[in-house]
Amino acid sequence: MNHLPQAWGRPRDDVYGAYDHSHFQTSGPIQHTQSPIVTGTSVVAAKFKDGVVIAADNLASYGSLARFTDVKRLRKFNDQVVVGFGGDVSDMQYLDRLLNSLDIRENYSSSETALNAKNLHTYLAKVMYKRRSDFNPLWNHLLIAGLDGEDKPFLASADLLGTTFTSPTLATGFGAHLAQPILRRTLPDDASVEDVDQETAVKLVKEAMKVLFYRDARSMDRYSIAVITKTGVELHEDEKLENQSWQFAEQIRGYGTQVN
DSSP states (O other): OOOSGGGTTOOOHHHHOSOOOGGGOTTSOOOOOOSOSEEEOOEEEEEETTEEEEEEESOEEETTEEEESOOOOEEEOSSSEEEEEEEEHHHHHHHHHHHHHHHHHHHHSSOSSOOOHHHHHHHHHHHHHHHHHTTOOOOEEEEEEEEOTTSOEEEEEEOTTOOEEEOSEEEOTTHHHHTHHHHHHHSOTTOOGGGOOHHHHHHHHHHHHHHHHHHOTTOOSEEEEEEEETTEEEEEEEEEOSSOOSGGGGGSTTSTTOOO
16 A cells, blocks of 8 residues: 555555546446435425414335434424425435525625515525426425515425425325315315414314324324414424324234234
């Protein structure tokens, strides 16, 4: 080995020959992620007359394996916005660093007007669309919840294609099939959120999370939930579903260690 400091760890060229860089494939094609590996499941959100409530469980699955049970998929941006992430966890971490950098720039900015939920949704939608146009998409489905420039409830979606839409209730992943019918019973697309208070919206989202725990094999009973109003963001990251258990299974013959 060449023990000079500038070459620590490298074999000596005069003994082993010059280092062969061919394995780096510098002239080969650029490769991008073809499919997500570690993923988070549904994000559920609903508007009410004073703000928005949003929830996501704390599980990140490695394929079908419930591998990571303490992954927080709600990100508080400022006192007016929360972003919920569904999909690939590594891309979620990239977006989280991007939001952190944006937050720092905003704090050092001379502008007195902070980014609201509508601004942030536009920004993230452009990021997702740009990456999709580069054929290197971020494998996420985002829900942006908070208040707009007029302090009105704002809830919108952006997916890996840059597609955006808004609705009184939104859900990603399996929640789009299982949770949305529950949410829309109280908040159909043409409903006025002025008729829904915070307690009703929180109860509705918790009911949807309970259904997802029972029906979605990639979910768990611990979740994060945030309520965004004019007074700020109330975020709880280690909630547990109430009044749920699989105790009824103990009465089923052949379950577990039963022998009789």
